Amino acid sequence: MDNQNKPEVTRESGWEREVIEKLALAAITEQTRARRWGVFFKSLMFVYLIAVFGVAMYPKLKQDIGVDSKDHTAVIDVVGMIAEGKDANADSIIESLRNAVKDKHTKGIILHANSPGGSPVQSSYVYEEIRKIKKNILSCRFMPWSAIFAHRVVTSLYRPAIRFL
Numbered sequence: 001m002d003n004q005n006k007p008e009v010t011r012e013s014g015w016e017r018e019v020i021e022k023l024a025l026a027a028i029t030e031q032t033r034a035r036r037w038g039v040f041f042k043s044l045m046f047v048y049l050i051a052v053f054g055v056a057m058y059p060k061l062k063q064d065i066g067v068d069s070k071d072h073t074a075v076i077d078v079v080g081m082i083a084e085g086k087d088a089n090a091d092s093i094i095e096s097l098r099n100a101v102k103d104k105h106t107k108g109i110i111l112h113a114n115s116p117g118g119s120p121v122q123s124s125y126v127y128e129e130i131r132k133i134k135k136n137i138l139s140c141r142f143m144p145w146s147a148i149f150a151h152r153v154v155t156s157l158y159r160p161a162i163r164f165l
Contacts, residue, residue, distance in 0.1 A: 017037065074106045076109060078113040081115060082119060083117065090122040101133050
């Protein structure tokens with residue numbers, strides 16, 4: 001008699017539980033997929049906004065860094081001893097001066113020398129070149145120990161704006 005009071009659990013009577021489990025798992029799977037697609041589209045939107053911002057700001061940034069600027073001042077740095085085989089030699093300085101003069105957007109030239117001196121012959125070559133183009137040189141800046149080169153360049157300018165640092 002005890003067996004008659006308890007209902008038997010059979011395969012047919014547990015179908016409700018299986019359906020509810022499948023439904024719950026399907027809902028969880030759908031939520032996971034929706035979350036993944038949501039993250040994907042949010043990331044895609046972020047990349048799109050960054051790209052639009054970059055395209056919008058590129059002309060301004062290009063102008064600010066001087067790539068596409070119209071007018072500028074050329075700065076020619078002379079660092080080290082001025083001699084034939086050195087980095088600072090008359091040929092490189094003269095080439096830099098000529099390139100600065102040749103550029104139609106150059107409005108002036110600043111010659112910044114940090115040199116302890118060097119060859120008087122090399123200084124004379126630079127002296128002659130500066131005398132040819134002196135109308136474009138705005139300023140010459142020399143360190144206090146810039147010996148022969150500085151004095152030679154100073155005398156080549158008609159009205160120099162010279163600063164000794």
